[in-house]
Amino acid sequence: MRSLAALLLLASTAACTTMTPDAPPQTMVAPILTSTDARDTATYARPEVARVTHVDLDLALDFAAKTVGGTATLDLLTAPGATEVVLDDRGLQISRVTDGGGAELPFTVGQSVEGRGAPLTIAIGPGAERRRIAIQYTAAPGAEALQWLAPEQTAGKAQPFLFSQGQAILNRTWIPTQDSPGIRQTWRARITAPKPLTVVMSGLKQGETEDLGDRRAFTYAMNKPVAPYLIAIAAGDIAFREIGPRTGVWAEPATLAAAHHETADTEKMVVAAEKLYGPYRWGRYDMIVLPPSFPYGGMENPTLTFLTPTFIAGDRSLNGLIAHELAHSWSGNLVTNANWSDSWLNEGVTSYFENRIIEALYGPRRASQEAALSFAEMEGELAKAGPDNPETALHLPDSVAGPDAGLGGVIYDKGAVFMRTVETIVGRPRFDAWLRQWFDNHAFQPATSAMILADMKANLVGNDPALAQRLMLDEWIYQPGLPANAVRPNPAAFAEVDAAAAAYGTGGGVPQAAWAKWTTAERLRFMAKLPRERTAAQLGALDQALGLSNEGNDEVLFAWLQLALANRYEPAVPLAEQFLARVGRRKFVAPLFETLMGEGEWGQPLARRIYATTRPGYHAVTTVTVDKLVLKKD
Ligand code: BES
Ligand code: ZN
Numbered sequence: 001m002r003s004l005a006a007l008l009l010l011a012s013t014a015a016c017t018t019m020t021p022d023a024p025p026q027t028m029v030a031p032i033l034t035s036t037d038a039r040d041t042a043t044y045a046r047p048e049v050a051r052v053t054h055v056d057l058d059l060a061l062d063f064a065a066k067t068v069g070g071t072a073t074l075d076l077l078t079a080p081g082a083t084e085v086v087l088d089d090r091g092l093q094i095s096r097v098t099d100g101g102g103a104e105l106p107f108t109v110g111q112s113v114e115g116r117g118a119p120l121t122i123a124i125g126p127g128a129e130r131r132r133i134a135i136q137y138t139a140a141p142g143a144e145a146l147q148w149l150a151p152e153q154t155a156g157k158a159q160p161f162l163f164s165q166g167q168a169i170l171n172r173t174w175i176p177t178q179d180s181p182g183i184r185q186t187w188r189a190r191i192t193a194p195k196p197l198t199v200v201m202s203g204l205k206q207g208e209t210e211d212l213g214d215r216r217a218f219t220y221a222m223n224k225p226v227a228p229y230l231i232a233i234a235a236g237d238i239a240f241r242e243i244g245p246r247t248g249v250w251a252e253p254a255t256l257a258a259a260h261h262e263t264a265d266t267e268k269m270v271v272a273a274e275k276l277y278g279p280y281r282w283g284r285y286d287m288i289v290l291p292p293s294f295p296y297g298g299m300e301n302p303t304l305t306f307l308t309p310t311f312i313a314g315d316r317s318l319n320g321l322i323a324h325e326l327a328h329s330w331s332g333n334l335v336t337n338a339n340w341s342d343s344w345l346n347e348g349v350t351s352y353f354e355n356r357i358i359e360a361l362y363g364p365r366r367a368s369q370e371a372a373l374s375f376a377e378m379e380g381e382l383a384k385a386g387p388d389n390p391e392t393a394l395h396l397p398d399s400v401a402g403p404d405a406g407l408g409g410v411i412y413d414k415g416a417v418f419m420r421t422v423e424t425i426v427g428r429p430r431f432d433a434w435l436r437q438w439f440d441n442h443a444f445q446p447a448t449s450a451m452i453l454a455d456m457k458a459n460l461v462g463n464d465p466a467l468a469q470r471l472m473l474d475e476w477i478y479q480p481g482l483p484a485n486a487v488r489p490n491p492a493a494f495a496e497v498d499a500a501a502a503a504y505g506t507g508g509g510v511p512q513a514a515w516a517k518w519t520t521a522e523r524l525r526f527m528a529k530l531p532r533e534r535t536a537a538q539l540g541a542l543d544q545a546l547g548l549s550n551e552g553n554d555e556v557l558f559a560w561l562q563l564a565l566a567n568r569y570e571p572a573v574p575l576a577e578q579f580l581a582r583v584g585r586r587k588f589v590a591p592l593f594e595t596l597m598g599e600g601e602w603g604q605p606l607a608r609r610i611y612a613t614t615r616p617g618y619h620a621v622t623t624v625t626v627d628k629l630v631l632k633k634d
Helices: 004-011 253-262 267-279 320-327 342-362 364-385 408-426 429-440 449-460 465-471 473-477 490-503 512-517 518-530 536-546 554-566 570-583 586-597 598-618 618-630
Strands: 050-062 067-078 082-088 093-099 107-109 118-123 131-136 145-151 160-163 185-194 198-201 215-226 233-236 238-242 247-251 285-289 304-307 333-338 445-447
Touching: 050 082, 050 465, 067 465, 082 238, 093 107, 093 429, 107 198, 118 333, 131 238, 131 518, 145 185, 160 185, 185 198, 233 554, 238 253, 238 267, 247 253, 247 267, 247 445, 253 285, 267 285, 267 342, 267 429, 285 320, 285 512, 304 320, 320 342, 342 364, 342 408, 342 449, 364 518, 408 429, 408 449, 408 465, 449 465, 449 473, 465 473, 490 512, 512 536, 518 554, 536 554, 536 570, 554 586, 570 598, 586 598, 586 618
Parallel strands: 050 185, 247 285, 285 304, 333 445
Antiparallel strands: 050 067, 067 131, 082 118, 093 131, 107 118, 145 160, 160 233, 185 215, 198 233, 238 247
């Protein structure tokens, strides 16, 4: 007898085009993994019983009510004997569920768990292997994936704006589906919005925009199976400008020129990425520069990367962000972590790939500087976590797993160092050939740590026990801390800056002339190497010499504010306040509030006062983190 898993895997190869109202079209269905290590503990879905293979959304955006609602029609692939399908639901208001013939289906919403939502169990009864159900629903007004911006929160100040952030498990707040990275789905969406707003999504535009009087309808589709966290939407007064034949950028009209200038190398990046690890398989690579409340630096939504405007420095020095999100088109979107314990497969491999793109475009000097910055950050995080902390492994064990687990940056930086270490030991040509076959052989499929480890052993190490010993693969993936064979950054990368920082630290003057010539990476290195304790007079002199209060690069400005606030430097408070009111990117906002909260009776009242005014402007991703820091909420 064939196992259920085998049956479902077999179904994945079926390609037939018949269609009846009950039976959805049988297009490509991605396989699912059924091994224990692939299990996603953050989903309620039981894909081995019944799984969603396609999502069809017909939704209206309601900017007055700050909600979205309509119908989600799901194609299901069911195992023999299946009588129910379980979806993930966080706060959805469901009015009706029907089958392919329009008959009502009973459903229940189970016990809700904080941050995860509840299982939505729909009784589908016995029936065909493939069928279709339709869910009529509205997302809750506070749906965590979505941020509805008032006109004042945009650059244009005239129109409202909406954007979504799905990763890791937020899409269940606005889409009723199986919200697990191991359950890939194709999708299509028809979205209506009031004029003059334009809707964009993480898929390709279908047909012409429909004119509905005071509203318009936009249709997008993704015909390759993707993890559902990658379904994304943005709507606002936005315009598009082409970069290359398959690349371009969206932004508010007021931001478009700066956005276009900063993203101008993107087509070259796609060419470089393809040369490294194979064809770009998603058609277009467009970007949207969002208003500054976007909680991340970037998000790799397929065909449409979402970006913070804080990467716009005027000189493209922070466009490693684009290289990063682009690299996810392979590591993450093509080959996807099957669950959130293995996020390093997305973020670590991508951070390595990002650096290779930077090297290809701008040369080894900038690449080695950025790698050295990342290495130093990793060392800091490892030291903070302490030895043997299980959260510093690449594969996060079940005890610390979960969509928000792990020490943020460790999986990024340590994952990149792991890849660089393997590259150095086996040699670049051999490493590149291996990584390319990994992407090719697992394209459009989920993957786990155990799988990449087995693949490296089979396709990179082979029958070479001495090489296996030198690589220390198991230790890299499963043990905390930094393995002894880690390749260290090139000490030459920052020789000059480090010498300047050391001289300044031992009483020398501020290296004003050198600073003027330094790159962004060099300036960030200098800021990181400064003595942490400074007097008000020293900070004043530093600010005067380097013009830090007028800094236009938000990464450098952030580094300055961190240093200033940690030293209770009063003159920097108004600037910190302005920054926290302007920017909602969690990577900047959370550490600044953390610093203030660490400054006792000086910083804590300040943090509470500032947060009371800035909190309403932040996305839920940022408020969830900062609430814990400032409001001490769990
Ligand atoms: N995919 C991540 C963002 C993310 C990770 C969202 C985990 C939710 C859960 C994105 O690619 C990312 O890593 N962004 C970084 C970019 C940086 C490393 C260049 C960011 O936002 O800072
Ligand atoms: Zn990433």
